[in-house]
Amino acid sequence: MTELLKKYIREHEQEILNTWFEALRIPSVSAKAEHKPDMRRMAEWLADILDRELGFAADIIETETNPLVFGQSPEVPGAPTVLIYGHYDVQPADPVGQWRTPPFEPAVIDGKVFCRGADDDKGQSLTHVFAVKSLLETDGKLPLNIKFIFEGEEEVGSSALSAFLESEENRRTLAADVILVSDTDKPAADDPGITYGLRGVVGYELTLTGPNRDLHSGLYGGSVRNPVIALCAMLSEIIGPDGKIRIPGFYDDVVPLSALERAELARRPFDEAEALAAVGLDASFGEPEFTVVERRGARPSFDINGITGGYQGEGGKTIIPARASAKFTFRLVPNQKPETVTRALEEFLRSRLPAGIKMDLVFQHGAGGMVIPLESPFLQAAARGLESVYGKAPLFIRDGGSIPIVAQAKERLGADLILAGAGLEEDGIHSPNEHFALRDFFLGIESSAAILTELAKAKR
């Protein structure tokens, strides 16, 4: 990490913040149709930045859903090519009432920027844009070939980019030696990390229907199956109090953790009581034979993300609701397949469906997990880059989150993959009051510049 680069970043902090905040103010929520125009505004803003700030050839690629944004540097013959991936869509701001500041207006409080997308993934994505700009401004040229691809659907299943990767011509457009992604966390503010494993995810919505209308619970109670009770019973059978998923065959494809891997995961600094206290808890949950770090990163899990049914207003309403539904997800580990899980789940639920209730199970999205070989020369180069910024070697970690499209892109492009996040778990991505510390953000820019510098020297 050169002093010149650091100086450049320091001197342009305000300019960088202004640009970042412009991006944060566009409420690009991919899950809600009402934000459709914001998705386009956001894509146009990004293409404009690549073009105007970096002088890249930038394109908006139309898709059946939200546009992709692609940009590439002028060619540097003989140098490796890195494809930098990011996503410009964000999670919904719900529950909006729990935000202390407006969710789409960046607010700097205690050295942190509060805004939906501050970290995930506008902040993280932009660290790379600003890093490339810093390299260009301090050196006059780039040491390697750089391509950017941004999608607008990471939070809802990446269908457009996934379809884009199906075509050989498109794969030639995106071709790279290595993919660089910042959509994961670092272990701690002063501890860099490279994520070498990610969980997959599969999401569903289950709707149970009973009577053709809400019924009076006095006139009918005790003689008619209540769809909310049926839903509670069916969902609570999926997981036991020991954190084990009870669907027959669910664990069949799970590769047992090796002793070596468990030792590596145990190196991660993790204070369980402190981590729990940070989210207001005094007890953890889960499979007793695995550590909390293992449960989060290397074991599958089941969560209900939302449930709804019947009367939810003020006071009470003495009814048997006509229907009830729930959205839920499983996190998967490498080698578990969404299709297999879906088949087993459907059979499990059907076999438990009580008389008088109809079920509708909708598959919402799914992707497998992945693990990256630690011996990749690009991974080692990235580690040297991070060490030059933080003064210590990064930890190699397995992350519990899922970036489904990344696993697919890696496989489709035959490229190596570096997941080096600049944000922290405590940033509260997907939660109200999501934030990104300014220090972490600027360290992210420095880290990206250092990683790109090291990658330029690496050989496949």
Add this chain to the structure above:
Amino acid sequence: MTELLKKYIREHEQEILNTWFEALRIPSVSAKAEHKPDMRRMAEWLADILDRELGFAADIIETETNPLVFGQSPEVPGAPTVLIYGHYDVQPADPVGQWRTPPFEPAVIDGKVFCRGADDDKGQSLTHVFAVKSLLETDGKLPLNIKFIFEGEEEVGSSALSAFLESEENRRTLAADVILVSDTDKPAADDPGITYGLRGVVGYELTLTGPNRDLHSGLYGGSVRNPVIALCAMLSEIIGPDGKIRIPGFYDDVVPLSALERAELARRPFDEAEALAAVGLDASFGEPEFTVVERRGARPSFDINGITGGYQGEGGKTIIPARASAKFTFRLVPNQKPETVTRALEEFLRSRLPAGIKMDLVFQHGAGGMVIPLESPFLQAAARGLESVYGKAPLFIRDGGSIPIVAQAKERLGADLILAGAGLEEDGIHSPNEHFALRDFFLGIESSAAILTELAKAKR
């Protein structure tokens, strides 16, 4: 039933409908604070009707919540006194989207009036007002002393009327030989009935809280207790697939049904398949050793009325929600006490509360059930009145619904009680598209006039 009276009612149908529809257009939803002004409008409208149409001395009685409306006829010395009870509040119209016509605009379709409150209880209450008016107009005077009491909180626990009954002076105001109530169903359009038993009800809201904010299900999944899953598990333990409530001691105070009573209940014409088909079901539910009629009217039951937690919008959101809650009710049979059930329930839930979850159980409302002795001379007089209108003796039935305040008023006033409804189960009270057939409504007016005529001759 005199021909003169029938003729009077027939000739005044349009005038009666106009008055009834005025009442239906006032959205007096007691469960929602936004309707507070409508509660007063409705009370004032009722007092005005008693005063203007019947020449009764009518008062609005202020309470800590919604006003009571009281009115009484000029004294008829030596004649019995009947207290007619009704409620002017209605259930919320939710889910509003499922109404085929606007919920607070009466619409006459196929001889039925569709509107929230058409039956429960504005329509039923007003049958008595119009009956009294018909008696006055055809005879010039009333054959007995009549008092009306209307409350605005039957759907939310009757707290004002309950408090009113605490004072001896107020009990003198309401003093009567018999209470007449139309807030129950008749067995079929041409089959009159007198309800001699009602279930009680007790309602709660349970909220479970886990982490202090919604968490990312990738980063935390498998290591943190999910409050929605905990809620599902706890609630589904309350009842078994056999319809049995599993709370220890719950059935301790239930008086077994006698063979005689089961025989009486079996007399009620009831086509199970038809009743199920009417609400879109092909299977019943519940305790196998009891008939559907028994389950509905004479056995306790448990229903979740509403459940909510996490993300309920479009698409998905991969979170572990911070909290989840449910509203639920138990229907009770005579001799079961709400306090006893509450204690047992709280203990049951506490013993099942998993680590990492906090619970808050709020008691919303409660009242015991009741059974009325069949030998009451007023009950027999009412039966003769109904027979004179329908040409057949009424069935004596036990209804699954609850009118908590009625049991209390009966006890406090030491009066007999007649529950003779004019509506039908199929009217869909508490559901979208609540309605009341015009024929049933006018038969209700005739029945009330006939019952009052017979009660005038009865001796305690």
